[in-house]
Amino acid sequence: MNLAIFKYAAPMTFYRLAGRMIPWFAWGAGILTAIGLYIAFFVAPTDFQQGEAYRVIFIHVPAAWMSMFIYLVMAFWSAVGLAWNTRLSFMMARALAPTGMVFAFLSLWTGALWGKPMWGAWWVWDARLTSSLILLFLYVGIMSLWSAIDDPRRGDRAGALLTLVGAINVPIIYFSVQWWNTLHQGATISMTKAPSMAATMLIGMLVMAFAAWFYAIATSLVRVRGIILERERHTEWAAEILEGK
Amino acid sequence: MLRFLTAVIRRDLKLAARRRGDWLTSQFFFVMVVSMFPLGIGPDPAMLAKVGAGVVWVAALLASLLSLSRLFADDHRDGSLEQMLLSPNPPVLLALGKALAHWLIYGIPLLLIAPILGVQFALPADAIAVLMLSLLIGSPVLSLLGSVGAALTLGLRGGGVLLTLLILPLYVPALIFGAGAVDAAVAGLGAEANLSLLAAFMVMTLLVSPWVAAAALRVSIE
Numbered sequence: 150m151n152l153a154i155f156k157y158a159a160p161m162t163f164y165r166l167a168g169r170m171i172p173w174f175a176w177g178a179g180i181l182t183a184i185g186l187y188i189a190f191f192v193a194p195t196d197f198q199q200g201e202a203y204r205v206i207f208i209h210v211p212a213a214w215m216s217m218f219i220y221l222v223m224a225f226w227s228a229v230g231l232a233w234n235t236r237l238s239f240m241m242a243r244a245l246a247p248t249g250m251v252f253a254f255l256s257l258w259t260g261a262l263w264g265k266p267m268w269g270a271w272w273v274w275d276a277r278l279t280s281s282l283i284l285l286f287l288y289v290g291i292m293s294l295w296s297a298i299d300d301p302r303r304g305d306r307a308g309a310l311l312t313l314v315g316a317i318n319v320p321i322i323y324f325s326v327q328w329w330n331t332l333h334q335g336a337t338i339s340m341t342k343a344p345s346m347a348a349t350m351l352i353g354m355l356v357m358a359f360a361a362w363f364y365a366i367a368t369s370l371v372r373v374r375g376i377i378l379e380r381e382r383h384t385e386w387a388a389e390i391l392e393g394k
Numbered sequence: 395m396l397r398f399l400t401a402v403i404r405r406d407l408k409l410a411a412r413r414r415g416d417w418l419t420s421q422f423f424f425v426m427v428v429s430m431f432p433l434g435i436g437p438d439p440a441m442l443a444k445v446g447a448g449v450v451w452v453a454a455l456l457a458s459l460l461s462l463s464r465l466f467a468d469d470h471r472d473g474s475l476e477q478m479l480l481s482p483n484p485p486v487l488l489a490l491g492k493a494l495a496h497w498l499i500y501g502i503p504l505l506l507i508a509p510i511l512g513v514q515f516a517l518p519a520d521a522i523a524v525l526m527l528s529l530l531i532g533s534p535v536l537s538l539l540g541s542v543g544a545a546l547t548l549g550l551r552g553g554g555v556l557l558t559l560l561i562l563p564l565y566v567p568a569l570i571f572g573a574g575a576v577d578a579a580v581a582g583l584g585a586e587a588n589l590s591l592l593a594a595f596m597v598m599t600l601l602v603s604p605w606v607a608a609a610a611l612r613v614s615i616e
Contacts, residue, residue: 286563293559297550306613307546311560314542314606318564321595325567328591329574 188353219249227309239305402491446515447576501533
């Protein structure tokens with residue numbers, strides 16, 4: 150294949166491309182967050198059943214989506230890296246993980262804030278809560294494996310293998326947790342039978358979801374630039390950048 | 395091929411037979427962890443019967459992780475692991491053989507000790523039988539998935555704790571179906587559904603994890 154896009158698989162060209170893309174995504178994230186929060190607090194109506202406390206979903210739902218989605222993207226880059234031996238893929242996986250972990254933590258945290266007024270408890274062993282917690286544990290495991298391995302080549306591959314094993318396991322974990330939950334406690338209140346959302350609520354949530362996307366892209370690009378410079382510091386172009394600063 | 399597999403298993407069994415101290419440590423760890431729970435939560439038999447299966451299963455996970463951290467480490471230290479990987483035999487069989495040997499050495503004793511612990515936790519006789527069956531089906535999962543973690547963390551500082559962090563979340567389905575089978579038997583629901591799912595999970599790990607463990611060994615050794 151001789152597509153022009155593959156030239157960006159080289160760390161040097163991608164470093165420059167990422168540098169040009171970061172401001173767009175960072176500004177995009179900022180503007181979208183401002184619009185989304187404005188809709189969340191001033192436009193969206195008060196919920197009939199849940200009152201004002203429901204407004205935490207404008208952060209909670211995008212964070213939960215992103216925590217799962219980023220894991221999939223990490224698994225994708227890990228598979229690409231292992232299959233074609235491209236260094237940049239491993240770097241992308243490494244750059245994505247902290248953002249994914251932050252979103253996983255944020256979804257649990259905001260979920261607890263929502264659960265207290267709604268369910269009367271900060272934490273219940275609901276199927277979705279439990280599987281989010283295990284997803285957070287998976288992120289922690291992968292990141293601690295990376296931090297324990299000093300050799301970047303070994304760390305890249307070991308982390309990629311673990312990410313892929315986790316990706317195979319995630320659906321099974323999700324299914325087993327749901328099974329376990331239905332056996333143990335059928336009485337938890339579920340969101341699924343909640344009345345359909347007002348249109349402005351949905352728009353606000355989607356805007357916030359895009360803001361989370363842009364934020365995730367911007368932060369992981371910043372991080373991948375750092376990783377590229379660290380790995381390529383022995384090359385001429387990276388040394389020039391490092392000295393120029 | 396099969397001769398290589400049996401050779402790997404027999405070698406590990408022989409090594410374990412010559413180092414009985416290591417072997418006993420893991421079994422006593424299992425017994426002690428389980429025995430701490432009644433001291434912590436009180437001796438009420440009804441409550442103990444309710445939590446018994448879960449406690450035994452969690453202790454089994456921890457005990458197997460404890461022994462798994464040494465699965466490849468000793469062979470790695472004296473260089474024999476590298477020689478076995480250099481040999482023309484497929485590394486997949488090496489990983490499979492090591493995991494199966496670990497199951498024979500550390501998994502089987504767990505399910506033989508489990509009935510005594512079940513009696514301590516006031517489990518009825520048929521629930522104890524299901525507990526043993528669930529450990530029989532589920533303990534290969536612990537050895538197989540754990541071999542992946544052991545290969546990934548080979549020779550790293552803090553390998554044991556790291557292994558626990560990596561592998562415990564992956565054990566979740568085995569724990570849920572294994573302990574769930576016993577709970578279902580206690581509740582009179584029948585354990586077949588849980589045991590079938592556990593067996594399916596076991597077959598899947600048997601098919602996937604030796605390949606991943608072999609790939610992880612190659613990553614760790616080079």
